[in-house]
Each structure stands twice: as C-alpha cells, then as structure tokens.
Amino acid sequence: MITEGRAGAATSAGSFDTHLPGTPAAIERVADHLRDEVGDALAVAADTAVHAERVTAERWSGATADAAHGVLVGLASAADAVSQQSLSTAEAVSRAAEALARAQADLAAVRDEARTVGLRVSGTWVHLPRSEPEGWAAAAAIDLDDSRLRHAFLGLEARTVEALRRWADALAALDDAVEEQLRLLVRHTSSLWAAQLGEASSRARALRTQQAHLLAEARVHSAHARELSRLAYLDEVEVPELYRRLDVHGEHVRAAEPHPGALPDGPRLPRGVELGLKGFDPLLTAYATYDDVANNCESVPQAVISNVGGLAAGTGAGWWAGGAAGAAAGSVVPGLGTAVGFFTGVAVGSLVSWGIDTGWEAYDGPPQCRTPAHAAGSRREAAAS
Amino acid sequence: MSTHDLSLEPEPLHGVAARLDDAADELGALAGSTPVSGDWGAAGAVLPLLLAAVGEASALVCDEAALLSAGTLASTALMVRADAVVVVDVLRLGASG
Numbered sequence: 001m002i003t004e005g006r007a008g009a010a011t012s013a014g015s016f017d018t019h020l021p022g023t024p025a026a027i028e029r030v031a032d033h034l035r036d037e038v039g040d041a042l043a044v045a046a047d048t049a050v051h052a053e054r055v056t057a058e059r060w061s062g063a064t065a066d067a068a069h070g071v072l073v074g075l076a077s078a079a080d081a082v083s084q085q086s087l088s089t090a091e092a093v094s095r096a097a098e099a100l101a102r103a104q105a106d107l108a109a110v111r112d113e114a115r116t117v118g119l120r121v122s123g124t125w126v127h128l129p130r131s132e133p134e135g136w137a138a139a140a141a142i143d144l145d146d147s148r149l150r151h152a153f154l155g156l157e158a159r160t161v162e163a164l165r166r167w168a169d170a171l172a173a174l175d176d177a178v179e180e181q182l183r184l185l186v187r188h189t190s191s192l193w194a195a196q197l198g199e200a201s202s203r204a205r206a207l208r209t210q211q212a213h214l215l216a217e218a219r220v221h222s223a224h225a226r227e228l229s230r231l232a233y234l235d236e237v238e239v240p241e242l243y244r245r246l247d248v249h250g251e252h253v254r255a256a257e258p259h260p261g262a263l264p265d266g267p268r269l270p271r272g273v274e275l276g277l278k279g280f281d282p283l284l285t286a287y288a289t290y291d292d293v294a295n296n297c298e299s300v301p302q303a304v305i306s307n308v309g310g311l312a313a314g315t316g317a318g319w320w321a322g323g324a325a326g327a328a329a330g331s332v333v334p335g336l337g338t339a340v341g342f343f344t345g346v347a348v349g350s351l352v353s354w355g356i357d358t359g360w361e362a363y364d365g366p367p368q369c370r371t372p373a374h375a376a377g378s379r380r381e382a383a384a385s
Numbered sequence: 386m387s388t389h390d391l392s393l394e395p396e397p398l399h400g401v402a403a404r405l406d407d408a409a410d411e412l413g414a415l416a417g418s419t420p421v422s423g424d425w426g427a428a429g430a431v432l433p434l435l436l437a438a439v440g441e442a443s444a445l446v447c448d449e450a451a452l453l454s455a456g457t458l459a460s461t462a463l464m465v466r467a468d469a470v471v472v473v474d475v476l477r478l479g480a481s482g
Contacts, residue, residue, distance in 0.1 A: 022426020030432050033420040041415050045408040045446055052453070059394035068457060083444045085422055089435065096428050171427055178430050179437045185442040280442040 018107040019124035020100070020167065026095035031278050034090035044085035049076035081188035085181055092177030099170030106163035110156045117152040126160075128153050398461045405454035412447035416440045 030120040051071040056065060111121050128149060419436050422429075 005447075020426070021424060022428060023424040026423025027425055027428055027432070029420040029423065030425075030436065033436075034439060038415055038443060041408075042443060042446060043412045045412055045450055048404045048408045049450070052405055052457075055397045056402050058458075059397045061393075065393075066459070070454070071449075071453060075446065075453060078449070079446045082439075082446060089439075093428075093432070100426060100428070134416055148429075167427075174428060175431055178431045181435060182438050185438050189442050189445045 014128035014153075015125055016160060017125050018110055018160050020104050020107055020164065022100050022104075024101040024104070025096040027093060027100060031090040031093040031097060034086045034093065039083050039086040039090065042079050042086060046076050046079035046083055049073075049079055052076075060204060071122040078188050082185060085184050085188070088179055089181045092174055096170050096174040099167055103163045103170075107160060110160050110163070114152070114156055119153055119156070126153070126156060393461065395461050398457055402454040402461070405450045405457070409447045409451035409454060411449070412443045416444040416447055438471040 049072050053069060053076055054073060055067050060068070105122075111124065111126060114121050116127045118129075120129060417440070419440070424431075425432050
C-alpha cells in the first residue's frame with residue numbers, strides 16, 4: 001500500500017512503495033470453505049428438510065403432524081436460503097482473492113519495469129536515482145536531469161495508484177457483499193426458534209430439579225398405585241376398569257404437576273398444549289403405563305409413577321416453551337407455539353419418565369417380569385432348553 | 386380423537402429423524418470450524434465477521450434440525466402407543482359385538 005505522503009509526493013520525494021499485504025490463496029481458502037463445506041452441508045440440510053416435509057405430509061396426519069410440517073417447511077426454507085447466501089458470498093470472496101492477485105501482479109510488474117528502465121528498486125520501494133526511502137526530503141533537492149527516468153517514474157507511480165484503487169474497489173464490493181450476507185442471514189434465520197433452545201434447556205434443567213420433588217411425591221402416589229398392584233397382573237384388568245382407576249389416580253396426578261411458583265409468570269397455556277393436557281396426554285400416559293407393565297416388565301407402581309411424572313413434567317415444559325417461545329415467534333408464525341410446546345413437552349416428559357424409571361430401578365432393582373404372558377414365555381423357554 | 390388424527394407410519398418418520406440428525410451433526414461440526422487463517426491483508430477486516438455470521442447461521446439450522454429430529458422421534462413413539470390404544474379399543478368392541 002502506498003505510504004501516505006510518499007506516493008502523492010513522489011515527484012518531490014522520489015520514492016513510492018508497491019507493497020500490498022495479503023495472500024490470495026488464504027482468501028480463496030475462505031471461499032472454498034463457504035462453498036464446498038458450509039454451502040454443501042446447508043444444501044444437504046435443506047434437501048433433508050424438504051424430504052422430511054414430504055414424508056411427514058404423506059405418512060403422518062393430524063394436528064401435531066401439521067405443526068411438525070410447518071416447522072419443517074421453515075427449516076427447509078432457512079437452510080436453503082443460508083446455503084444460497086453462503087455460495088453467493090463465496091463468489092464475492094473469490095473475486096476479492098482474484099483482485100488481490102491481480103493487484104499484486106500489477107505491482108510486481110511495476111517493480112520489474114522500474115528495474116528495466118533504470119530506476120532503483122529496494123524491496124517493494126521504487127526510487128529515482130540517488131534518492132533514499134528514508135531520506136526523501138533531502139532527495140527533493142536532488143537535481144533531476146534525467147527527464148526520461150522522471151517520466152517513467154511518474155508513469156509507474158500512476159499505475160501503482162491505479163492497481164491499489166482497483167483493489168480498494170474490490171474490498172468495497174466485498175464489504176457490500178458481507179453486509180448483505182449478514183442482513184440476509186439474520187432475516188433467513190430469525191424465523192427459526194432454535195435460538196430459544198438454550199433457554200428451553202435451562203428450563204429442562206430446572207425441571208430435573210422438580211423431578212426430585214416428583215420422586216418424593218411418588219411416595220405418596222405409590223400408596224394409591226399399590227391398590228392397582230393388588231391385582232398382581234394388569235393383564236387381568238379390563239381396559240375400562242384400567243381407565244377408571246387411572247382417572248381416580250389423575251386426581252393425585254394434578255397434585256404432582258409442576259409447582260406453579262417454580263414456573264415463570266408468563267402467557268396463558270397454549271391451546272394445543274391445553275388440549276393435549278386435557279385429552280391426549282393422559283390417554284398416552286394410560287397406555288404407556290399399560291405398555292410398561294405388560295411389555296417392559298415394570299411393576300405397576302413404577303409404571304404408573306414414571307408415566308404420570310413424565311406427563312406432569314412434560315406438561316410444565318410444554319407450558320413454558322409453548323408460552324415463552326411461542327410468544328416470541330408465534331406472532332410471526334401462527335401455530336409455532338403449539339409445535340414448540342408439543343416437542344419440548346414430549347421431549348422433557350419422556351426424559352423425566354426415563355429418569356424416574358432409572359431412579360426407581362436403581363433403588364428397587366431391575367424390573368421383574370411376572371405377567372402371565374411373560375411367565376408363559378419363560379416356561380416355554382425353560383421347556384425348550 | 387379419531388383414527389385419522391393418529392394416522393402415522395413410524396418407520397419412514399424414524400428415517401426422517403435419522404437424516405435430520407445426521408445433517409445436524411455435519412452442520413454442528415462445521416459451525417465450530419473455520420479455515421486456517423492466513424494473511425488476508427485488508428480483507429482480514431471483514432472475513433472473520435463473515436465466517437462468524439455464517440457459523441452462527443449454520444449453528445441455528447443445526448439446532449433446529451436436531452430438535453426436530455428429537456421431537457419427531459419422541460412424538461412418533463408416543464403416537465404409536467396411542468395408535469395401539471385405538472387398536473385395543475377396536476378389537477375390544479369387535480369382540481363384544
């Protein structure tokens with residue numbers, strides 16, 4: 001880069017610098033990274049989201065599927081847009097690398113030509129005869145009789161200024177491209193609610209603390225659950241009778257729901273989560289309980305408590321995520337709050353259910369299969385052996 | 386609740402969740418990586434900013450894909466159980482009829 005004062009005063013100073021820092025290959029590596037790694041990976045993610053959206057639409061229906069479908073469409077759109085932006089910015093970075101290479105080549109040519117015409121070149125500096133870079137003020141007094149050299153010197157200085165001006169233009173174009181990239185990246189990703197994930201994770205950690213409370217309350221509920229276990233084998237219970245008993249147990253479940261004081265003051269329970277709480281989740285919990293006993297060899301108290309604990313914690317998480325994140329994003333994307341609430345609620349509920357099972361089995365030992373079906377299976381295995 | 390609400394084919398959705406998870410893994414690895422910085426010259430004033438912004442955007446997409454994968458798996462598992470409830474009820478009604 002021309003040192004301030006010297007290029008402009010080259011005629012009187014008798015020197016100018018042709019140094020231009022930077023390695024075009026290093027800048028090109030950035031373009032390669034954006035194009036071949038980030039851009040490609042985002043393109044794959046976009047294709048995956050499009051595929052997922054198609055499969056979801058074809059193979060899954062219902063309100064939850066609609067919510068998942070909507071979020072997948074948003075993911076596909078964002079991933080594709082960010083991928084396209086990465087590719088176009090890679091082109092801008094490549095152009096900057098090429099501009100730097102051209103400018104450096106031009107400046108090298110200036111130095112070569114300076115040597116050819118008889119000017120003195122030291123490093124990247126070009127001097128009129130007898131002038132010194134450090135002593136240009138003194139050099140101004142030198143009588144320059146050689147008009148040919150003086151003319152060549154001025155012409156090479158002008159070429160140097162022009163090469164540096166082109167590089168400055170390329171940098172300005174890169175600045176513009178980066179600014180546009182930043183603006184579009186923010187726009188394309190602002191619809192994603194993954195940014196809320198960090199807060200949701202914090203809330204999930206708090207819910208793990210509540211899991212300890214749930215385990216303590218489980219002692220109370222276990223008394224009721226043992227009433228169920230007196231039947232010994234759940235397979236003997238008719239489905240309506242199981243539901244009736246679980247309805248009774250639901251009164252106890254409500255007492256085990258996350259403590260309102262531990263949850264942040266926030267928006268109302270999202271409609272989707274509310275409906276899920278009233279109708280869908282208890283049914284899932286009922287069957288999950290049945291399934292754990294019948295197929296996973298859990299005792300009735302363990303199955304009931306782990307599943308209703310998961311329901312309570314999942315409802316709490318869904319309430320929070322659906323409310324807080326939904327309030328932030330739901331106004332922009334209708335239905336998003338429901339999706340956030342559902343997925344977070346399900347994920348945290350499953351986590352807590354699993355945690356209770358794990359804790360229970362650590363305390364009470366692994367589950368023992370005692371149902372008639374398992375007993376028959378065991379007998380068959382024994383006979384076969 | 387109707388059987389239509391519970392229409393679900395779990396295997397394809399499990400495949401979808403696995404693919405989303407793989408895409409999230411790949412993006413997650415990229416989000417934390419940058420090309421080895423060299424002598425970028427004057428372009429060094431903007432390239433780190435650009436790389437950080439692209440990394441941030443990739444991380445957002447990555448988190449979104451991972452969350453959708455987990456949510457799809459979890460909801461699919463529970464929906465399968467709910468489907469089974471419907472089957473149980475249908476069989477019970479059929480047996481009683």
